[in-house]
Amino acid sequence: MCDATGDGGGCGADTEPPRRRRAPGTSHPRTCMKCGQGTAALVIRVGDPFCRACFREYFVHKFRAMLGKNRVIFPGEKVLLAVSGGPASSAMVRQVQEGLSREAAKRLRFVPSLVYVEEGAVRRQSPEQREQTLAQIEALLQATGFPYHVLHLEEALELPPSILQPGPGTSGPSGPSYKKAVDSFIQQQRQDGDSGSSLPGHSSQDTPAAPPATRGLPDAAQTQELLRSFEAAGTATAREELLEMLRTHLIVQTARDRGYAKVMMGDSLTRVAVKLLTNLSLGRGAFLAVDTGFTDQRHGDVMVVRPMRDYTAKEIAFYNVFFSVPTVTVPPLFTKHREKPSIHQLVERFLLGLQEEFPSTISTVYRTGEKLSPEPAKASSESQRCLLCLCGLDTEGEEELALEPTLILEEPEAGAESKAAYIPLLCYSCRLTFKELGPLDTLPPYVRAEGQRRIHRAEMEQNQENQESSKG
Amino acid sequence: MAAPVSLQVEFGGGAELLFDGVKKHQVTLPCQPEPWDIRSLLKWIKQNLLKERPELFIQGESVRPGILVLINEADWELMGELDYKLQDQDNVLFISTLHGG
Numbered sequence: 001m002c003d004a005t006g007d008g009g010g011c012g013a014d015t016e017p018p019r020r021r022r023a024p025g026t027s028h029p030r031t032c033m034k035c036g037q038g039t040a041a042l043v044i045r046v047g048d049p050f051c052r053a054c055f056r057e058y059f060v061h062k063f064r065a066m067l068g069k070n071r072v073i074f075p076g077e078k079v080l081l082a083v084s085g086g087p088a089s090s091a092m093v094r095q096v097q098e099g100l101s102r103e104a105a106k107r108l109r110f111v112p113s114l115v116y117v118e119e120g121a122v123r124r125q126s127p128e129q130r131e132q133t134l135a136q137i138e139a140l141l142q143a144t145g146f147p148y149h150v151l152h153l154e155e156a157l158e159l160p161p162s163i164l165q166p167g168p169g170t171s172g173p174s175g176p177s178y179k180k181a182v183d184s185f186i187q188q189q190r191q192d193g194d195s196g197s198s199l200p201g202h203s204s205q206d207t208p209a210a211p212p213a214t215r216g217l218p219d220a221a222q223t224q225e226l227l228r229s230f231e232a233a234g235t236a237t238a239r240e241e242l243l244e245m246l247r248t249h250l251i252v253q254t255a256r257d258r259g260y261a262k263v264m265m266g267d268s269l270t271r272v273a274v275k276l277l278t279n280l281s282l283g284r285g286a287f288l289a290v291d292t293g294f295t296d297q298r299h300g301d302v303m304v305v306r307p308m309r310d311y312t313a314k315e316i317a318f319y320n321v322f323f324s325v326p327t328v329t330v331p332p333l334f335t336k337h338r339e340k341p342s343i344h345q346l347v348e349r350f351l352l353g354l355q356e357e358f359p360s361t362i363s364t365v366y367r368t369g370e371k372l373s374p375e376p377a378k379a380s381s382e383s384q385r386c387l388l389c390l391c392g393l394d395t396e397g398e399e400e401l402a403l404e405p406t407l408i409l410e411e412p413e414a415g416a417e418s419k420a421a422y423i424p425l426l427c428y429s430c431r432l433t434f435k436e437l438g439p440l441d442t443l444p445p446y447v448r449a450e451g452q453r454r455i456h457r458a459e460m461e462q463n464q465e466n467q468e469s470s471k472g
Numbered sequence: 473m474a475a476p477v478s479l480q481v482e483f484g485g486g487a488e489l490l491f492d493g494v495k496k497h498q499v500t501l502p503c504q505p506e507p508w509d510i511r512s513l514l515k516w517i518k519q520n521l522l523k524e525r526p527e528l529f530i531q532g533e534s535v536r537p538g539i540l541v542l543i544n545e546a547d548w549e550l551m552g553e554l555d556y557k558l559q560d561q562d563n564v565l566f567i568s569t570l571h572g573g
């Protein structure tokens with residue numbers, strides 16, 4: 001592998017982390033450590049100055065190497081790229097564009113489409129501001145020439161309950177092998193008489209044409225209903241988790257409906273490191289590998305892939321400036337007056353502060369994540385799978401948790417419709433989040449519908465067991 | 473006595489939200505006994521451009537961790553960081569890589 005990063009970690013990783021070296025107070029231009037000629041334009045890791053040309057080569061190569069190493073995206077496969085307008089996903093789209101325009105031997109061979117989830121409602125944007133953001137995003141999406149889908153977060157209210165169950169898995173170990181897929185792709189190309197001049201997939205008929213852009217915003221009533229869920233969440237942390245859940249479910253549902261078996265998300269190395277520590281703090285230790293790994297197969301038929309997780313936020317920001325990658329800035333998720341910041345924000349501040357003094361902090365955290373097993377608690381049936389995050393329940397033998405005073409809420413209603421009845425359906429971490437979400441009638445309808453179904457089913461099974469034991 | 477210095481100061485990645493959403497600022501720094509450097513520019517920005525919540529941009533005498541600085545499209549780490557002596561017509565870009573808040 002031609003690793004140009006000169007990754008300083010390596011064997012000495014267990015020794016005292018290097019202290020930040022203050023740059024000398026001169027403005028004398030330094031030369032690139034890669035080619036030894038160009039004027040350095042940025043420092044990518046401790047003490048590695050790169051010129052623009054070498055940095056570009058390094059950046060583009062890393063993307064292809066990431067996909068090549070993992071071999072999960074099949075040639076000719078339809079892939080949905082989740083775009084937020086932010087730096088990492090915008091750089092990701094540019095890498096796919098670069099990859100598709102390369103000479104045949106180095107060319108990426110999948111068929112990309114884009115999806116954007118508009119979240120202005122929970123970012124406290126006025127309808128005018130939302131329209132403005134949408135116009136900017138659409139310009140950005142259109143400029144790529146790829147088909148794209150624009151969704152509004154409000155549409156999560158109409159998600160089917162089935163999004164909380166894994167779809168029939170085609171991407172798992174039972175799916176077609178990478179090699180088989182490559183072979184059949186090459187055969188297909190020969191049949192098509194592909195000389196290598198056309199882009200992959202553009203000859204096949206099932207490539208969707210760019211759909212008409214979603215014009216207009218959702219009804220005010222829908223926006224109100226969505227906001228009710230977010231307002232009812234008692235903490236900024238729960239609100240962040242709710243947003244992440246709704247967004248992910250919307251994107252995965254879009255992929256499922258339209259036949260994409262892979263979704264690419266633009267989590268950077270910095271974001272992965274923040275997510276790792278955040279999720280650890282949120283009690284999601286058992287699921288770190290699924291939550292932050294290269295592949296995430298919890299949804300079964302739709303695999304989530306994170307090809308940007310090798311790039312630091314700094315590398316991405318510099319790439320976007322140097323090579324004019326357009327981005328769109330949106331305001332942050334709303335917070336309530338005088339509210340404590342979310343754990344997500346606190347961890348980000350903490351990690352970036354530490355990084356300032358110890359420049360290897362973030363990549364060390366990231367590398368720790370690399371060592372985690374990608375197969376945590378396996379769930380063979382839905383009763384063993386968390387209602388909200390679809391991970392295998394990690395609460396075995398911790399049933400007393402359900403009775404923990406902090407998890408019991410004052411409930412006017414009784415029976416299956418009480419909030420407490422949901423607790424056994426949730427993993428440890430989602431129990432904590434669920435507690436901070438509002439009353440049941442503020443939960444997204446699909447969560448409630450699926451929750452009720454599982455509660456009824458569990459009751460029926462319980463009754464059957466009771467009958468059988470009374471017979472015997 | 474250093475002559476006045478004209479700069480283009482830019483904000484991106486969400487940092488512009490702390491400056492009324494304005495990304496590009498044409499700035500003329502007044503004469504002062506010492507030559508202008510990034511350290512004194514940050515002080516000037518805090519007093520003249522930053523409307524509210526300076527802690528979201530400045531920490532101590534430097535920028536908050538997570539905010540990148542580019543001087544004439546190059547990493548400030550190559551340029552002496554806070555000690556870089558500003559020259560007329562320089563371009564200084566601040567990019568936030570912070571996710572929220």
Ligand SMILES: [Zn+2]
Nearest residue numbers: 032035051054
């Ligand atoms: Zn070079």
Ligand SMILES: [Zn+2]
Nearest residue numbers: 386389427430
């Ligand atoms: Zn869960």
